[in-house]
Amino acid sequence: MTTLTSLPTNVFAISSDILAAGINNNGHIRSTAEHYYQVMDTSTVWSDDVLQSNKFSKNSRTIVRVG
């Protein structure tokens, strides 16, 4: 596993960076955001059969995007 110790220069560190870079000088941007990912374990296919059964386990994988 590679640990990212610094961001490449072409990467925005945080959302406010693009505002600081002048993207909203015309005032048309209402908001920015950061996407937070919560990754859990592996998932089965979300079929009707699965949804209506007890096949869900604690090992399902779900990605939850917030913000």
Place this chain on the structure above:
Amino acid sequence: MYSSTVLVPALIGVVSAISITPPLTKPSGSRVVPRNFVSFNIEAAFLHDYYNDFSNNLVRAVANRMSLPPIIRVGGTSGDEFLIDDSQSEVKVCVSGTCGSSSASYKLGPSYFEAFKGLTSATMSFQAPMGNPINIDRSLAYVTRAWNALGNDRLAAIALGNEPNFYDTQAQYIQDALTIQGRVISALGLTGTDATRFVAGEVDSGHVNTGTSYQV
């Protein structure tokens, strides 16, 4: 101080009463949670998979418990790479990449945009595709069709591309975002506050960790 007694069901089914005394004013260090904070994201390529009664009822069940409609963000990696074919009968056809995932390019037919008429208890934001590089005509084609299907009243925001940390450079991202923003404003005839519905800079925190919840 306001004091109230609430009934708390215990695990074994016994109900017990406890007394709570919430403060009447907001503590200085706290934030006001937006009334539409509980909102959802749908990967743009799979929007039509949620155009059904089950999804509509599910979102309505949530919306009924909120004082402001939730926002459905229709966007993501696939949302930057769309092609459109008005003669195509299929909702979408995968043309390259890892088909069935967000990391693919899909060609959309007119029926794709019908899905913006679903999830009727929510507002929606959609993404102006910015590709890499951007194709203005292709982006405008998606935005105008989505806007026409959704309607101005249900439009929460138009996102300028996806997560900017995946574009080549900051300068290029900003230039492309401002270009498509100007063209969208002109094409849709947006004026006044309608022209300030844009979202940009939705940074992927998989690459950052600022510790801040979000920024408005």
